[in-house]
Amino acid sequence: MSKTRALLMKKLLTICPVCKKPIYGRDIDINKIDIKKINRWPMKYVHCHSHEKTPLHALTLYIDANFSVRANEVSDILKIQDV
Ligand SMILES: [Zn+2]
Numbered sequence: 001m002s003k004t005r006a007l008l009m010k011k012l013l014t015i016c017p018v019c020k021k022p023i024y025g026r027d028i029d030i031n032k033i034d035i036k037k038i039n040r041w042p043m044k045y046v047h048c049h050s051h052e053k054t055p056l057h058a059l060t061l062y063i064d065a066n067f068s069v070r071a072n073e074v075s076d077i078l079k080i081q082d083v
Pocket residue numbers: 016017018019020021049051054057059
């Protein structure tokens with residue numbers, strides 16, 4: 001793992017506006033993202049989580065090519081159907 005990638009794992013990307021959960025690079029498996037396959041920036045990444053007493057919700061992160069979060073959006077109405 002390169003030094004940059006190691007730093008990205010520890011990088012605080014954003015704090016969820018709903019539940020205040022801090023989202024770090026490791027939370028979005030930043031090292032598994034193949035940036036060569038991303039053809040549109042900022043990329044959209046959806047992170048579903050529940051935190052403390054807040055029920056499950058989806059946090060959409062808009063991440064630029066420097067892995068900085070430009071914006072985020074929350075949806076608390078969601079269904080994950082994986083068939
Ligand atoms: Zn949250």
